[in-house]
Amino acid sequence: MEITNHRLDGGLSVPLREAWHRAMDESPEYANPFLAPEFATGVGRFRKGAQVAVLREGGEPVGFLPYERNILGAGRAIGLGLSDCQALVHRPGITWDAQEVLRACGLSIFEFDHLVEEQKPFGRFVTGTFASPVVDLKPGDSGYPEWLRSAYPGQAKTTLKKERRLARDVGEVRFVFDERDPRMLRTLMRWKSAQYRRTGRMDRFARPWIVDLVDHLFDVREEHFTGVLSVLYAGDRPVAAHFGPRSRSVLAAWFTAYDPEFHRYSPGLMMHLRTAEAAGRNGVSVLDLGRGDKEYKDWLKTRELRVAEGFAYRPHPVAAAHRLWRRPVRGLRNTVLAHPGLRDPADRLLKTVGNLRASDGPRSGAGPRAN
Template sequence: MDITVHRPGDLTAADRVAWTALQSKAHLDGAAEMANPFLSPEFTLAVAHWRRGVRIAVVREDGEPAAFFPFQRSVTGVGRAIGLGVSDCQGLVHRPGFTWDARELLRACGLALYEFDHLAGGQEPFEAGASGSFASPVMDIDQGYEAYLHRLKAKSPKFIRSTLAKERRLTRDHGTVRYVHDERDPEVLDVLMGWKSAQYRRTGRSDRFAQAWISQMVRQLFHTRSEQFAGLLSVLYVDDVPAAAHFGLRSERVIAQWFPAYDPAFGKYSPGLLMHLRMAEAAAADGIAYLDLGRGQKQYKDSLKTRELTVSEGWVALRHPAAIAHRARRAPVRALRNTVLSRPELFEPADKLLKRVGHIRSRKKE
C-alpha cells in the first residue's frame, strides 16, 4: 500500500471528490454504512477547524485513491477516531474489495494506538480490537414513508394510534402543527441547543454545549451545504412556536441523528416522536434510505426503529509504551460504564442518581 498522511488543509480537491465518490457508491457494493455523514470529508474538516492533531491518511493503489482514514493524533502517538465523543460513526472509507492491515496502517500514520467508540460495521481489521458491540437503531425509509408506517403499524399498532392521537390533541389545545424539514434560521438552532443543554443538566449528564468547540462546530456545520452533505435542522412548530427540533447531518442517502430535543412544556404530547415521523416522511421524499438514530437503547428509538446496525468500541494497538499506558487508563472506565448500561439492576439506580444530581444542579442555576 502507498500511504501518505496529510494535514486537512493539504488534502487536494481531487482527493475530496474521490472520498465523496466512494461514499456515494458504497450502497451499491453492500456497504451502506460507509455513506454515513460522520464519515464524510466535511465532518473531518469541521473537526479539524476546532481541534488539533487532525490528520488524513490516503491509501493509493496504482496511483488512485483506494481509502481515506481520518484520525486525531496526540503528541505521544495516541490516535482517536475523528471527533471521538461526538461522532456516531467511525472508520476507514474505502473502495469495494479493499483490504488492509490495521497495524501496518497505524505504523504508517505514526500511531501507537487507534481508539474508537462507534466503529461502523464491515471494518474487520479494526473490529479485531473491539471490546464490545452495540446496537444503533435505524428507521428504513428507502421504500417510502407509507411502507415505513406500515411496518410500524404491524409491529405496534397501538404506538401509531396513540402518537397520531397526541398530534390531534396538540392541534386542538395549542394551534396548528407544522413541520420544517430544513430550517435555515440560526436562532432556532440556538433554541434547540438551549433545550439540549437543559436536558443534559436535568438528567445529570455532561453538557456538550458547555464545551465551546462543540457549539462552534455545530454552528459551522449548520452553514455547511452541498448536494452530498449538509447540516440539517428540522423543527416541529405549534402555532409558529418551536415545540421540538433536531440537528443532525445528512449525506446523499443517510440522515444521522445527533441532537434531538423538545420543549418540556409540550412534553405530554410527545412532540419528539411527532417530529421524527414528519422527518421520516420528508426524508423519504428526498430519496434518503434511512435515518440512523445512533448507538444506545432508548424507548423512543425502540418505537421508531425497523432494524439495528451494530457499532463497536475498542482499540487497535502496537506494542508501545504510549498504547499500554492509554489502555491501562481507559479500559477500566469503559468496562465499568458498559457494565452499568447493560444491567438494568445497576443502570436504573445510577440513572436516578444522575437525575437527582441534575435536579439539584438545575435548581442552583435558577
C-alpha cells in the same frame, strides 16, 4: 500500498474529496454522513491534531482514515464522543493492515467506539460490539408510517391523539424538515443544554468547539453532506427540534430536544416520526438512530446494524498506558448500560444531580453562546 498523512485544519484538495466521495458511493456501509470528508474537515477546523491517512494504490487515493492525534502519538477516531459512525473508508477490494496504517500515522494506539462492522482488519482489536438501530425508508414513499401504524397500533394511535391535542391547545401543528433559521438552531442548543443538566449528563454545548462545529455544519450544503435542522411547530411556537447530518442516502439522528413546557404531548416522539416521514420524501433511504438502548428506538427501528468499540495498537508504552486508563471506564459504563437493574438507579442518580444543579441556578458558560 503507499500511505500519506494530511492535516485537516486547512481542508482537503478537490481531487482528494472527490476520491473520498467515490469510495463512499461504491460501498453502502460507508454512506453514513459521519464518514464524509465534510464532517472530518469540519472537526479539523476546531480540533488540533486532526488528520487523515490517505491510502494509495498506483498513486491513486483509494482509502481514507480520519483521526485525531495527541502529542504523545495516541490517536482516536475523528470526533470521538460525537461521531456515531467510524471507519477507514475505502473502495471495494482494497486490502490493508491496521498496524501498517498506525505505523504510517505515527500512532501507538487508535481508539474507536462506533466502528462499522465490516472493518475486518480492526477485528482483533475490538473489545465489544453493540446494536445501532436504523429505520429503513423508501424515498418518496409513505410505506414506513403505514408499517409503523400496523406494527405498533397502540403507540401510533396515542401519538396521533397527542398531536391533535397539541393543535387544539396551542395551535396548528406543522413540521419544517429543512429549517434555515439559525435562531432555531440556537433554540435547540438551549433546550439540549438544559436537558443535559437536568439529567446530570455532560453538557456538550458548554464546550465552545462543539457549538462552533454545529454552527459550521449547519451551513454546509453539499451533495454528500448537508446539515439538516428540522423543527416541529405548534402555531408560531417551536415545540421540538432536531439537528443532524445527511449524506445522499442516510440521515443521522444526532441532537434532538424539545421545550419541556410541552412534555405531556410527547413532542420528542412526534419529532422522530415527522422526521422519518419527511426524510423519506426527501430522498433519504436510512434514518440512523445511533447506538444506545432507548424505548423509542425499539419502537421506530426496522432493523439493527452492529458497531464496535476497541483499541487498535502497536507495542508501545503509550498504548499500554492509554488502554489501562480508558478500558476500565468503558467497561464500567457498558456494564451499567447493559443491565436495567443498574441502568435505572444510575439514571435516577444522574437526574438527582441534575436537579441539584438546576436548584443552584445556571452556571457561567453552561449554555451555548449568544449570537
